[in-house]
Amino acid sequence: MPEGDTIYRAARTLHRALANQTVTAFESVLPKLERVEIDTPITSRTIEKVEAQGKWLLIHFSGDLILLTHMLMSGSWHIYRPNEKWKRHRAHMRIVIHTAQIDAVAFNVPIAEFHTADSLRRRRNFNQLGPNILAPTYDDGEILRRLRANPDLEIGEALLAQSILAGLGNVFKSEIAFVCKVNPFRTVATLSITELTCLVATARKFLQASVTDNSGDQIVTHTGRRRTTGRIDGEENLFVYKRRAQPCRRCATPIQSRKQSPSARTTFWCPTCQPM
Numbered sequence: 001m002p003e004g005d006t007i008y009r010a011a012r013t014l015h016r017a018l019a020n021q022t023v024t025a026f027e028s029v030l031p032k033l034e035r036v037e038i039d040t041p042i043t044s045r046t047i048e049k050v051e052a053q054g055k056w057l058l059i060h061f062s063g064d065l066i067l068l069t070h071m072l073m074s075g076s077w078h079i080y081r082p083n084e085k086w087k088r089h090r091a092h093m094r095i096v097i098h099t100a101q102i103d104a105v106a107f108n109v110p111i112a113e114f115h116t117a118d119s120l121r122r123r124r125n126f127n128q129l130g131p132n133i134l135a136p137t138y139d140d141g142e143i144l145r146r147l148r149a150n151p152d153l154e155i156g157e158a159l160l161a162q163s164i165l166a167g168l169g170n171v172f173k174s175e176i177a178f179v180c181k182v183n184p185f186r187t188v189a190t191l192s193i194t195e196l197t198c199l200v201a202t203a204r205k206f207l208q209a210s211v212t213d214n215s216g217d218q219i220v221t222h223t224g225r226r227r228t229t230g231r232i233d234g235e236e237n238l239f240v241y242k243r244r245a246q247p248c249r250r251c252a253t254p255i256q257s258r259k260q261s262p263s264a265r266t267t268f269w270c271p272t273c274q275p276m
């Protein structure tokens with residue numbers, strides 16, 4: 001699952017490339033999307049903006065039409081000059097938005113739907129999104145309220161719940177808990193307001209630091225470089241994620257890992273720095 005920063009960067013890249021451009025052709029191998037091109041053509045509409053909301057990517061066309069995509073584990077958006085050779089095989093293509101200057105190509109996106117503003121408001125999972133951790137105006141009070149409304153949830157799971165806060169993924173979940181010295185298996189009810197505030201503030205800090213890094217903006221995939229320790233060295237850029245049995249960077253205790261329910265995503269932590 002991509003982190004919200006990856007989607008934010010994808011949206012920013014697509015926005016810069018596509019905003020105010022006119023669609024010259026639209027292709028899709030997805031029958032439902034093809035149908036929309038026939039019934040209410042996308043061709044000749046203007047692309048108004050591209051934005052991220054949580055882990056969803058929204059492309060707004062003139063005339064109240066919105067393309068909603070989610071990359072899950074496998075999807076990516078690429079941008080190419082017309083006639084430039086694609087870096088993925090055509091068999092993986094799902095959508096192409098052609099403009100005079102740019103072709104935006106979605107490969108293997110598992111969720112792609114057209115909506116009006118109204119149908120988007122009613123779409124399940126989308127309309128339940130919590131505050132976006134990367135929004136320019138953010139509401140920590142609301143995130144804290146949503147966290148505390150789930151007192152029995154383990155914090156490692158709560159941080160992934162897109163209905164509580166939108167945009168955080170599995171890598172940052174473990175990193176944030178380490179920075180705040182919180183054991184990820186503690187329930188929300190056991191956490192102090194100071195600990196909860198630390199988790200939310202650190203989540204924002206990491207994601208924002210990641211989106212201000214402009215490198216690698218041409219091709220956006222579900223992976224992406226992560227950096228939380230402040231070191232750019234590939235071996236030293238994370239505190240605990242995927243460091244099982246390696247020494248803690250604070251206290252040298254071996255890092256532990258195990259799958260956390262119900263998402264079954266692997267959680268990494270230091271048993272000394274993050275006691276239960």
Ligand SMILES: [Zn+2]
Pocket residue numbers: 248249250251252253270271272273274
């Ligand atoms: Zn430690």
